[in-house]
Amino acid sequence: MPRVEAFMRKMGFALLAVWLGCLVGGESVPAQGAGQASPFGDMALQEALAGKGAERDRAVQQALAHPEAVHPIFLAFLAEALWQRGDKRQAAFWFYIFQSRSRIWADLDPEMGQRRSALNDLLGRPINRWAASDLPAWHEIGARAITYEKKIPDFAGKLPGYSAETWAAELAKRRKEYEDGFLQAFPKTAQDRQKIDAKRQQNGLYVGPLLDPGKPLPDDWR
Numbered sequence: 001m002p003r004v005e006a007f008m009r010k011m012g013f014a015l016l017a018v019w020l021g022c023l024v025g026g027e028s029v030p031a032q033g034a035g036q037a038s039p040f041g042d043m044a045l046q047e048a049l050a051g052k053g054a055e056r057d058r059a060v061q062q063a064l065a066h067p068e069a070v071h072p073i074f075l076a077f078l079a080e081a082l083w084q085r086g087d088k089r090q091a092a093f094w095f096y097i098f099q100s101r102s103r104i105w106a107d108l109d110p111e112m113g114q115r116r117s118a119l120n121d122l123l124g125r126p127i128n129r130w131a132a133s134d135l136p137a138w139h140e141i142g143a144r145a146i147t148y149e150k151k152i153p154d155f156a157g158k159l160p161g162y163s164a165e166t167w168a169a170e171l172a173k174r175r176k177e178y179e180d181g182f183l184q185a186f187p188k189t190a191q192d193r194q195k196i197d198a199k200r201q202q203n204g205l206y207v208g209p210l211l212d213p214g215k216p217l218p219d220d221w222r
Helices: 003-013 015-025 043-049 053-065 070-086 088-108 110-131 135-151 164-184 190-202
Strands: none
Touching: 015 088, 015 135, 043 053, 043 070, 053 070, 070 110, 088 110, 088 135, 088 164, 110 135, 135 190
16 A cells, blocks of 8 residues: 555654644653653654564564554554555454544544544555455454454543543443444345345456455454
8 A cells, every 4th residue: 555655754754743742732742762652652663653664564563562552543554564564354453443443533633533534545445345355254354353452451642621531431432333333334144245245246346255365363363
């Protein structure tokens, strides 16, 4: 997905870092070393996720080990990094976690909503088109992502003006809305699945087992 990289470079990481700082309290981004936590997420880690090469590979492993350290919007770049290296199944899994985790930010802040919408468009179209070739596999990826996301500690930051209790309630509400919407979108019967597959074939799209899925989902990602 080279357009995602181009989008990131066009925005500029420094500008995005300042923007994130404004979102969570209007403070300037503090200087910090690699791996040091901040209210904006681990900025060194997030910058590396939007980078290239070995540094990005290391950032991917760190983000997979501690996704709670990553601001929800940057989980899109984790998904994009996995897609770029050929692990499409894992990329889809983390894209759906990105969608779930970032929903509250997009709903409650218009500027975040614009960023999320752009990333949804750039990432979601190729991921969903690929996954839709195999509806049962697509459903499994999404269902496991939704379950696993609930087990990840919540990101520490929040929008200004919300108490911890109010933010937690809003987060739970958005999480439930995302889960209901995702699962309800799938056909409930074999006949319905056949109709969707037939329409996809009519549009010249592949139907069958996921193509080039890359590494499987680890067993504990559920």
